[in-house]
Amino acid sequence: MSDIKSYIENNKDRFINELIELLKIPSVSADPAFNQDVLNTSEAVKESLEKAGCDHVEICETPGYPIVYGEKIIDPSLPTVLVYGHYDVQPADPLHLWDSPAFEPVIKKTELHPEGAIFARGACDDKGQMYMHVKALEYMTSTGNLPCNVKFMIEGEEEVGSESLGWFVKRNQEKLANDVILISDTGMISNTQPSITTGLRGLSYVEVEVTGPNRDLHSGLYGGAVANPINVLTKMIASLHDENNHITIPGFYDKVEELTRAERDEMAKAPFSLEAYKEALDIDDVYGEKGYTTNERNSIRPTLDVNGIWGGYTGEGAKTVIASKAYAKISMRLVPNQDWEEITQLFAKHFESIAPASVKVKVTPHHGGQGYVTPINSIGYQAASKAYQDTFGVTPIPQRSGGSIPIVSLFEDELKSKTILMGFGLDSDAIHSPNEHFGIFNYLKGIETIPLFYKYFTELSK
């Protein structure tokens, strides 16, 4: 694989332009208005896999958005790598905060990306990282360097809970049979210090509705005498954290995995500057659970965040109204051993129990998934670690991520194989935010590193 650097050098403009074309399609799975765009994206991914050298590619229908499946089997006796990624993206709003339109990709230099970064929704999460694998395959097939079998499974509902993926995996265990699952949908510490994500948080996402009076009321005539659903909702949400920012839902922490002092000390070795962190976010102080560091708070500890809240008059000017209803979208990040369905039930039970008699409460679970931990002594981890060492010249640090890829634990249950999370994004890439971007350096480095994973994984499997 000595020729990979030159192959990338000779083709990088095309690699970048192909990704830009893919990023132009607004495949927002959360919003039905983009339905056709999501479908068009699955077609584009199918074609790219055919061009990259898959023998067989198909668009698999599901109850929701289709899953693009592709494979190249060179020898059934060799190991098989299953690549997972997603072609859908987060909604782009708030649109006015984007410096350039979310679906009109532009390349701009930044402090962290002196070689330029592609700015667009999905640039990093996950079109850019998913497409690295397509181009890595192209290199391996076109240069006779593919050392094992490969399967691709690219879905279109990751940003809305991957429901159809679960449905698909349960029905296609044989087709998806593999020795290791490879995913690039996470980040690394920096472009000089790569890291491999060994832990993911689980997720429980719910929507709550508080109903007071049966109609909007004049706040003068009824104010003070009737429960205001917005005031009540704020009290209920506020009560979900105590003064130490511990979550107050009974039983919430019962199964939380407590790390040993040694493990926490090991974590603390990862380079981190609180000052730089605060400066990057323009905040005077961090805020979180008492007794834990910032890196612990967003990785090994569960959380509860309101992702959206609305009720009453939110237009221009002033309206003196008491709304009939108030709403909030609330998500909880969970750690290994916390069962997301159990937590969802605990939340619903508790939230309903704290509602005053003067309102009615409805809790609607959106979706969720379990947390996950990858053993660093596995062949997959070792292969990934050696690949990064070759391309970055440094040993990658194993890291717990605060994010969630709910389907990883599903894969383990249904396909009986471990997942390796080779992420090439940076926390500063603003995924899920305005001005999401992905460094050209990271994109090309990913394409360079992935084939080496195949090589080492095949060798270590012998």
Add this chain to the structure above:
Amino acid sequence: MSDIKSYIENNKDRFINELIELLKIPSVSADPAFNQDVLNTSEAVKESLEKAGCDHVEICETPGYPIVYGEKIIDPSLPTVLVYGHYDVQPADPLHLWDSPAFEPVIKKTELHPEGAIFARGACDDKGQMYMHVKALEYMTSTGNLPCNVKFMIEGEEEVGSESLGWFVKRNQEKLANDVILISDTGMISNTQPSITTGLRGLSYVEVEVTGPNRDLHSGLYGGAVANPINVLTKMIASLHDENNHITIPGFYDKVEELTRAERDEMAKAPFSLEAYKEALDIDDVYGEKGYTTNERNSIRPTLDVNGIWGGYTGEGAKTVIASKAYAKISMRLVPNQDWEEITQLFAKHFESIAPASVKVKVTPHHGGQGYVTPINSIGYQAASKAYQDTFGVTPIPQRSGGSIPIVSLFEDELKSKTILMGFGLDSDAIHSPNEHFGIFNYLKGIETIPLFYKYFTELSK
């Protein structure tokens, strides 16, 4: 004035149709999109006053929406009644909760309005009640029954704080000189038990903005480690009431007028059914300040209500985001002696003081006004009381209203005259809510009662 009943009987269809035409114009002052409609409404009001017999009518420009001024001076030595009303209306949203379009008036019978009610935004607040005065003038001038001088001042910014009205009144004290101010922008207990509003609450309306990180963040990567502005806002708002629903802003209650036991006992005599109240709103329980009855909570006690709240992702589906900003519109109803500007300052000072270091807070005052009390021994009150007795056959009950008409105290300061609040609406008319309506009975009864006020006020002034 013995012929008034027959005059109304002969003209009632026209009276109703004229009002319906006025209600078709969406004069929403809070939303710039309706700018031209608001202006068109002022023209329509001008024409109606000319037709009703005013000698002189003009549209007076202001820094905001114009004020329609009209007058008929029959003899400078006679008393002068100044009629105030407003031609602007509240926003109609949420539109989907209207059974018929807000600006396509329809007449429907209801349990409380067996003779039918006009359903439309502004039907009661205040186009319908304002127009009663126009038609009452028409009767008095066309039948030679006008016993005194009359002036009209109809504004277009009542629903957004009446700022231009204050500007106008301060500059036109001579033009607006009067002996009593007459307003129909309040309600009465029922169609069989009229009441006259003797007290109004003041108002302080503010908007708050809480800013956390400088951009929306991925709730997985940052959740638990960074202050979530929505969570923080809910905690801050929740803390504004204690467990007894007392408002916790330091100094908030310092100047609150405490009624005597006797006064509260007198209030308690007003017919009121808690069961019917709860049933009408479809609530299992009321909710408010400990130690006060429902009628006290919404009239003699100050309140703090969130009128609107928004932040984060509020679209379809789920987005795992930590918003950069969260907002709320908050209004406080004030009682006599509480100064709205002082309360606004107390709120801002307190709200900023309770913000954690991890967020930035901005408080923007919208508008406000003072509370007010009308003495029931005044000539104006006596004249109104006799007028209701004649037309309803019962003595009206003096009542404190929870609503606010901020300009009433301004009138007293600038024009040195008392205001009489002759309201003909019902609490169930759903003002500021979907399906606002105004009873045909109430509309015609108002037209019948108003001329008698002129008669008695002139006689009692001799």
